[in-house]
Amino acid sequence: MTLKIDLTFQVRYYSIDFEQTGFLSIYTQIGTLVDHGKRSHSMRPHDNVLGGAVLEVTNLSFGYSLGRQILVNINLSCQGGEVVHIKGSNGRGKSTFIKILAGLIRPQVGTLSWTDDQKVMMPFETCEYLAAEHNGLNDELTAMDNLRFWPSLKGAQVTDPLVLKVLERWGLSGKLIQSNLTIARFSTGMKRRLALARVCLSNSRIWLLDEPTYGLDTQGLSALKDMIQDHKGKGGLTLVVSHEPGELSKLFTNTVELAG
Amino acid sequence: MREGASTFSQFKTIFRFLILSELANKERMLAPVMFSGITLILLSFGVGDLPKDINLDFYNTKLFVTLILALSLFFSRVFDLDRKDGIHDLMKTYNLNPFSWFAAKFALVFLVSWSTCIPTFVFAKLFSGISGDIFSNFWQTLTILSATLAGLTAMGVLLSAIVMNADSRALLFPVLFFPLSVPVLLAALHCNDHILQGRWKGLSDGWLQILLIFDVTYVILGAILFSETVEA
Numbered sequence: 001m002t003l004k005i006d007l008t009f010q011v012r013y014y015s016i017d018f019e020q021t022g023f024l025s026i027y028t029q030i031g032t033l034v035d036h037g038k039r040s041h042s043m044r045p046h047d048n049v050l051g052g053a054v055l056e057v058t059n060l061s062f063g064y065s066l067g068r069q070i071l072v073n074i075n076l077s078c079q080g081g082e083v084v085h086i087k088g089s090n091g092r093g094k095s096t097f098i099k100i101l102a103g104l105i106r107p108q109v110g111t112l113s114w115t116d117d118q119k120v121m122m123p124f125e126t127c128e129y130l131a132a133e134h135n136g137l138n139d140e141l142t143a144m145d146n147l148r149f150w151p152s153l154k155g156a157q158v159t160d161p162l163v164l165k166v167l168e169r170w171g172l173s174g175k176l177i178q179s180n181l182t183i184a185r186f187s188t189g190m191k192r193r194l195a196l197a198r199v200c201l202s203n204s205r206i207w208l209l210d211e212p213t214y215g216l217d218t219q220g221l222s223a224l225k226d227m228i229q230d231h232k233g234k235g236g237l238t239l240v241v242s243h244e245p246g247e248l249s250k251l252f253t254n255t256v257e258l259a260g
Numbered sequence: 261m262r263e264g265a266s267t268f269s270q271f272k273t274i275f276r277f278l279i280l281s282e283l284a285n286k287e288r289m290l291a292p293v294m295f296s297g298i299t300l301i302l303l304s305f306g307v308g309d310l311p312k313d314i315n316l317d318f319y320n321t322k323l324f325v326t327l328i329l330a331l332s333l334f335f336s337r338v339f340d341l342d343r344k345d346g347i348h349d350l351m352k353t354y355n356l357n358p359f360s361w362f363a364a365k366f367a368l369v370f371l372v373s374w375s376t377c378i379p380t381f382v383f384a385k386l387f388s389g390i391s392g393d394i395f396s397n398f399w400q401t402l403t404i405l406s407a408t409l410a411g412l413t414a415m416g417v418l419l420s421a422i423v424m425n426a427d428s429r430a431l432l433f434p435v436l437f438f439p440l441s442v443p444v445l446l447a448a449l450h451c452n453d454h455i456l457q458g459r460w461k462g463l464s465d466g467w468l469q470i471l472l473i474f475d476v477t478y479v480i481l482g483a484i485l486f487s488e489t490v491e492a
Contacts, residue, residue, distance in 0.1 A: 102353045129353045134346025138277070140284035145277075152273040153354050155265025182284070 053080040053116050053126060053205040053237045055101070060110030062096060071097055071107070076256055080205065080235040083228055083251045085242065088258035094241045095132050097258060098210050101239065102129040116205060128204035132211040132241065135195035139184040143167065143177055143194055151201050158201060170197045170223055188215040193223070200227055207231060207238045213246065221247060267357045274364035281341050282372055288337060289375050292330040296380040299326045304387035316456055319388040324449050327380045328412065328441055331373055335416030336433040338369055339424040348424070348490075358487030362417065366482065370413045377405055400455045404471070408448040411475040414482040415440050421489040444478075447471035 057076040063069035070093035078084050088094050099105045100112065114121045130136075137146050144163055151158040167173045170193040183191060192215040199207055212224055225247050228238050232251060240248065265273075282288065303322050310318055342348035351361070381401075419436045423429040450467040454460060 104349055104352060125355055127353065129350065131346045131349065134349070136346050136350035138281055138341060138344060138347060140281050141277075145280055149273065149277045150350075150354075153265060153270060153351070153356060155269060 053114070053235075055079070055206070055237065055239075056111075056113045056115070057101075058111045060097075060100070060107045060112060062093065062100060062105070062107045062109075064096075071100075071258065074110070074256075074258070078237060078239075078254055080237050081232060082253045083232055083238045083240065083248075084254045084256060085240055085245060085249070085252040086256045086258065087242070092258040094258055095210050098129070098208050098239065098241055102127055102208050104129075114206070126204055127206045127208050128199050128202040129208045130195055130199055130210060130212055132214065135191045136198065137183050137191055137194060139186075140182055142180045142182055143172060143186075144180075146183060146194065147198055147201060150198050151203075154202065154204075156201075156203070163201065166197045166200050169200070169227075170194070171219055172197065189217055189220060192216055193220055196220075196224060196227065205236050207236065209238065210241045211243070212240060213242055213244065213248070224248070225251065265355070267360045270357055270360040271364050271367075274361060275367055278341070278364060278368040282368065288334070288340075289372060292334045292376040293379045295333060296326045296330040296376060297383050299329070300380070300383045300387050304389075309389065315389060317453070319384060320449060320452050320456060322388075323381065323384040324408075324445055324452070326384065327377060327408075328438075328445055330376050330380060331409075331412060331416065332434060332437055332441075334373065334376060335369065335412075335420055335437065336430070338365060338417055338420040343424065352490065358490060359483060361490065362483055362486035365417045365421075366413055366479075369417055370409055373409050373413060377409060381405070397455045397458075397460070400460050401452070404448055404451045404455065404468075407451075407468075407471050407475055408444060411444040411471070411478045412441055414475070414478040415444075418478075418482040418485055418489070421486055424489075440478075443474045444471065447474065 055076065055078050057074055060071060060074040061069055062071040070091070074097065076084075086094050086097060096105060100107050114126055116126050136150070138149075144160070144167075147163045147166070148158055164173060164177070167177060172190065172193055183194065186194070192212075196212060199209070207228075213221060216224060228240070228248065228251055231238055240252075242248065245252070300322060303326075307318065309315075339348070342351070416437065419433060419440070423432045423436070426432050447467045447470040451471060454467070
């Protein structure tokens with residue numbers, strides 16, 4: 001049965017049915033071999049309008065141990081141009097939920113589908129993920145080296161002026177960058193700014209931001225608000241996990257509360 | 261921006277990132293070299309002068325044993341970078357071809373292994389008391405060392421990926437690596453013995469084939485199983 005579904009997906013569309021054990025792995029292997037190098041739809045240039053991204057979550061459940069389900073029957077539907085706030089008290093599964101959306105964890109029950117211009121996608125084809133506790137930065141390298149790396153992995157040829165422009169937006173240009181300091185010398189807030197600059201450069205349609213405000217000062221929060229506002233204006237979809245959204249709450253179009 | 265990432269462009273991107281990281285932290289490269297230098301000096305002075313025929317065997321053995329111990333130090337840290345600051349998880353959220361990831365790791369480790377291999381070879385020759393040109397049978401020796409490194413590197417990268425998220429990886433890596441490296445090590449020892457005794461043509465007796473078979477097996481296994489380990 002799994003094989004039959006797989007072949008259909010290769011011809012027409014992709015979707016993820018997590019109740020089919022091991023399906024994601026099978027898809028990933030076949031999909032990687034078949035599709036790699038042929039995709040050109042995952043990102044668009046900065047000045048283009050993003051759009052058409054839709055997320056549908058149906059009856060999604062997950063638990064780390066059999067006795068305790070932390071996510072129970074989650075349903076969510078959102079689309080481009082929305083900023084969704086995911087909230088809930090500690091231990092309710094906010095970060096777990098966003099990791100599931102990013103494709104890092106498989107839910108035990110339920111379905112999840114990403115569509116982009118009516119084409120069903122895998123999470124990694126359309127999302128940019130920012131973890132709560134990590135920034136994804138190599139602290140032995142410079143900010144420029146780090147920011148060149150991630151977009152290049154998605155096939156984007158990022159020019160130095162573009163990277164500098166994004167760094168400037170985040171208040172990280174100037175002497176710090178010119179003197180080629182390694183990330184190890186950066187403060188917590190500066191590292192967070194760099195991680196957000198990486199999200200900004202990625203130009204993915206969907207941003208999954210887990211506690212993006214962590215370590216940011218007032219200027220950083222303002223830059224984050226502008227960044228999400230721009231993304232929203234271009235028709236991008238943003239999901240934000242945050243305990244203290246502050247000014248960001250003005251941007252939220254939808255709120256999901258995880259009660260556990 | 262131009263969009264669309266081929267397997268080769270992903271390989272280039274990861275390889276460049278890894279090389280920059282490797283050059284930024286020279287301690288990772290120097291530690292195995294220091295280890296091999298000290299081990300060879302201790303072995304040479306500890307054993308003292310040996311009869312010529314035994315000395316040749318001893319030289320060969322200490323060269324490869326020291327090399328494999330020094331390289332295991334390097335291999336066990338291949339994924340240190342990926343474990344930093346959630347880089348590994350973030351890479352998993354990208355549309356990354358596992359083969360390009362494995363190939364980049366393999367190419368990096370194979371290249372950097374020479375920075376351990378060459379000094380170990382030179383130290384071993386210097387402290388062995390073997391007469392003759394250090395570069396005699398250069399190409400033959402280079403071939404055997406390349407084949408040895410290729411097999412060990414493929415196995416080292418795969419095992420390092422397997423134990424990356426294990427709490428006891430410092431113990432687990434050598435426990436898995438040393439038994440699996442025995443066939444490569446034995447074949448390399450015998451091949452080099454043939455070369456040292458000037459019997460290069462005698463390699464057709466099977467040891468070279470064994471070395472190459474294990475090389476191919478380990479490289480194929482590494483390429484196939486790597487995707488399973490990084491997605492786990």
